[in-house]
Amino acid sequence: MDNLENKHRRILVIDDNRSIHEDVRKILSNGQTTSSALDGLEVELFGQPSAVTNAVEFEIDSAYQGQEGLAFVQQALDQGLPYAMAFVDMRMPPGWDGVETTAQIWRVDPNLQIVICTAYSDCSWDEMLEQLGTSDRLLILKKPFDNIEVLQLANALTEKWVLSQQARCQMEILEHRVEARTRDLQAANEKLKASTEELKQEIVERKRAEEDLKMLNETLEERVAERSAAAEQRAQELACSEESLRRSEERYALAARGANDGLWDWNLKTNEIYFSARWKAMLGYEEAEIANSPEEWLKRIHPEDVNKVNEAIAAHLEGLTPHYENEHRMLHHNGTYCWVLSRGIAVRDGDGKATRLAGSQTDITQGKVRDALTGLPNRLLFMDQLERAMKKAKRRHDYLFALFFLDLDRFKVINDSVGHIVGDQLLIAVARRLESCLRSTDSIARYQESHLIARLGGDEFTILVEEIRHVLDAAVVAERLQKELSSPFKLSGHEVFTTVSIGIAVNAPGYERPEELLRDADTAMYLAKAHGKARFEFFNPQMRDRALARMNLETDLRRATQRKEFVVYYQPIVSLDSGGVVGFEALLRWQHPDRGLVAPAEFITVAEETNMIVSIGGWALREACRQMSVWRACFPAHPSFIICVNLSSKQFLQVDLTKQIDEILSETHLQGKDLKLEITESLLMEDVDSAANTLSQLKELGVQVAIDDFGTGYCSLNYLHKFPIDTLKIDRSFVSQIRPSGENSELVRTMVTLGQNLGLDVIAEGVETKHQLIQLRKIGCKYGQGYYFSEPLDSEAATALVASVPRWISDKLEVSFS
Known part of the structure; x- marks a missing residue:
């Protein structure tokens, strides 16, 4: 101024x-x-x-x-x-x-x-x-x-500017007073009611303000009136805003209760947290049972989830995420854990520092721990309940429970034959039948309040039965389950039969984690499948040793594939008329770096289960054809010489099998007639039409086909006639029963006669003694193979054998070869 x-x-x-x-x-x-x-x-x-x-x-x-x-x-x-x-x-x-x-x-x-x-x-x-x-x-x-004009303008405009500035200053003073009064009014409104003395003072102050306003010129009085009107309007708007806020809060409270979510509000300055009644009830607590400390929340989080929750909160408070969100387990008042979805957002001050964190908590246990297809508990819930049962067993020495691991037999065949929709219907039906079985069966009715059925995935189910009195009780439950599931299922017009293999593990000292007990039940289930399926097995420690050995074998087998530790040995196929070598069967061996030479019987099953047999078998086929190509060049005088190679079921079912073999023949410069593929009866009978089609494609390449281990499967004469095959190989189990006198040779004689009538070559496998050779020649069998002639040889020894006169001819061991 x-x-x-x-x-x-x-x-x-x-x-x-x-x-x-x-x-x-x-x-x-x-x-x-x-x-x-x-x-x-x-x-x-x-x-x-x-x-x-x-x-x-x-x-x-x-x-x-x-x-x-x-x-x-x-x-x-x-x-x-x-x-x-x-x-x-x-x-x-x-x-x-x-x-x-x-x-x-x-x-x-x-x-x-x-x-x-x-x-x-x-x-x-x-x-x-x-x-x-x-x-x-x-x-x-x-x-x-004009000079006067300039002087008048200077005087008038500067005077006007001074008056304007004075008016502006006066206006600012007035505005400050009005703003002060407005704040007083707002404070009065927030307190809702002021005392009578305060109202009188407000009146006095207002009159004093009005007297001050009268001292200003008319323009200023008009502006004061305008500001007063604005203040009145602001007060009304504030009252309306408060009412709107109250209604909004009521609507939010109703919406929150309707959404069934628990609310929380964390004051980061005072480190106090408000939990709504619904938040506490979600965990089974009354209003007064949980205080307002953050520890009330954090100490109830599952130990495995605590770090994840803290990291998510810290990331949001540091501004790294737009909001806080985390799924984790919370300890319920009853001792179980429930799954919750916790979400929140921070309130920040002018410097961007978080001062509050508020949000909601939603119970997602149902969606988190239930299998979407069957509605059964899933692996998550099952493992949680199993862990509770194990803790209970440590507290109570008289407490016994059993874990059942169920796997449907032939589910893949059912799925592939009737489709995945019916397959899913079967899984649902199995779930309902398991529930019904444990709920209503008289012999196990006492377990209906202490069992849990879950689907782990695929066709695998687990059952936890608590409070059993003896291990034999678990056997009773398993027998009942197998009986219930053996009845046919009627699904979308199909009558579907299935059985179940069950592994059982009973709680015992030494188990620390639920995964260990589940692993052992799974191991027992696989043993049940290996013993013929549709049965149950109890776990014992020896199974774990075998499972560990199998795992080590699988690991070594994968390394062997990478390190090229496999070799091919060759066992001669001999003409029983002339004694000459007419071919070799290629036999796979594993040159293990520690164990030495390992026979196929020890690793082929694992190779097939892990699907490694495809690459291993493909390599063996290519290597055998390569060696055959070498022999073709070295021994041109043996035009009918042939190489026989076994095909596994997984190799035979490859859609591009014919293409692979054609490429191998081209690479090794062999003709189709130089190669004979050996296939088992059971493999051909799994899908007759598909097998016949594949065999026809092989015949178009000129490749010969032999049925290996003939007589051990279930190939009917009708199908035998239908398949385009060239050779029957009589299984060694029949040859080993032949006596010097000729006893027990009838089955072999029948097979040889059958092969001759069908125009097929017949090879007797497992010829190990002189009398077996004599009887086979009497029967009329043309070819033989076995240790009597030679054990499997490496490629160098096999080459030497072809180049020499075989021992069984030169020794003239009372057998006349013409």
Whole structure:
């Protein structure tokens, strides 16, 4: 206010003509002198000076371009000594013109009074208004200007500026008072009711404020009225907002209760947390049983989930995630764990630091621990219950429970034959039948309140039966389960039969984790399958040793594939008429780095179960054909020489089998007639039509086919005639029963006769004694193979055998070969 009352009025002259600056200074300086002379004349005429003197001193600054003038204006504002008015020339080349200079200055100081001085008529008043807008702070002074006009403008505009500034200051004071009053009203509204004494004081203060307002001029009174009206309106709006907020809070509370979510609000400054009644009830607690400490939440989180929750909260508080969200387990009052989805968002201060974290908690146990297909508990819930049972067994020495691991037999065959939809229907039906069996069977009815059935995935189910009295009780349950599941299922017009293999593990000292007990039940189940399926087996420690040995074998087998540890041995096939070698059967061996030479019987089953047999068998086939190609080149005098190679079921079922064999024959420069593939009866009978189709494709390549281990399967004569085969290989179990007298040779004689009638070659496997050879020749069998002639040989020894006279011919062991 002191600056406004100062008689020095600051004026800025912006003109590119220095003479203009000088003229303006003279005019305004003369105006001050004239004013003093008039004051003296007034004294002479009236005898005393005027009560109010209008002596005004102007402080004049000069700028010669618009940009320079703008800098002066900015500097004056920074110093707190703004200009009251500015004379701006219209034309100031090469810089801004008067209109542009005015626009730029008003962006910095919108209160500055500006007089544009122009001697031109090319820019009209309307054009200026169009560019600058209508304003009471803009005037035009035509050049050449009259001194009186300049002096009048300087006096009037600076006085107007001073009055405007005083009014603005008064307005700010008024606004501050009104804002203060508004805050008082808001505080009063928040407290809802004020005491009578406070109301009286408010009235007194309001009257005092009204008296202060009356001291202002009419313009200010009008502005006060406007501000008072605005305050009243704001108070009404505040009251409406409070009502809306109350209703919104009611709606939110109703919505939260309807959504069945628990709410929490963590004050990070005080480290106190509010839990809603629903949050506490979700965990089985009453309102007063949980305090407002964060520890009440954190200590109930499952130990395996604590770190994950803390990391998620920390990431959100640090601003790394848009919100906090985590699924974890919470300890229920009854001792079980339930799954919850916890979500929240932080409230931050002006510095971005989190001050609150609020959100909700939703019980997702049902969706988290239930199998989507069958509705049974899934692995997650089952393992949790199994862990509880194990802890209970450690507390109670008389407590016994059994874990059943069930796997449907031939489920893949059912799935492939009737489709996945019916397969899913079967799984659902099995689940319902298991529930019904454990719920209603008289012999196991006492377990109906202490059992849990779960689906682990695929066709695997588990059952936990608690409070059994003896291990034999578990056997009773298993027998009942197998009986129930053996009945046919009627599904979408299909009558489906299935059986189940069950592994049983009973709790015993030494188990620390539920995964260990589940693993042992799984091991017992696999043993049940290995023993013929549709049965149950109890786990014993020896099974674990065998399972560990099998795992080690599988690991070594995978390494053997990578390290090329496999070799092919060759056992000769002999003509029983001439004693000559007519071919070899390729036999796979594993040159183990520690165990030495390992026979196929020890590793083929594992190779088939792990599907490694495809790559191993493919390599053996290629290697045998390569060796055959070498023999073809070394022994051209043996045109009918042939190599026999066994095909596993997984190899035979490959869709591109024929293509693979054709490529191998091309690579090794062999013809199809040089190769004979040996396939078991059971393999052919798994899918007769598909097998016949594959065999036909092989015959198109000229490849010969032999049925291996003939007589041990269930191939009927009708199918035998249907398949395009060349050779029957009589299984060694029949040859080993032949006595020197010829006893027990009838079955072999029948097979040989059958083969001859069908036009097939017959090879007797497992020829180990002289009398077996003699009887086979009497029967009329043309070919033999076995240790009597030779054990399997490596490629070098086999080559030497072909090049020499075989021992069984040179020794003339009472057998005449012609």
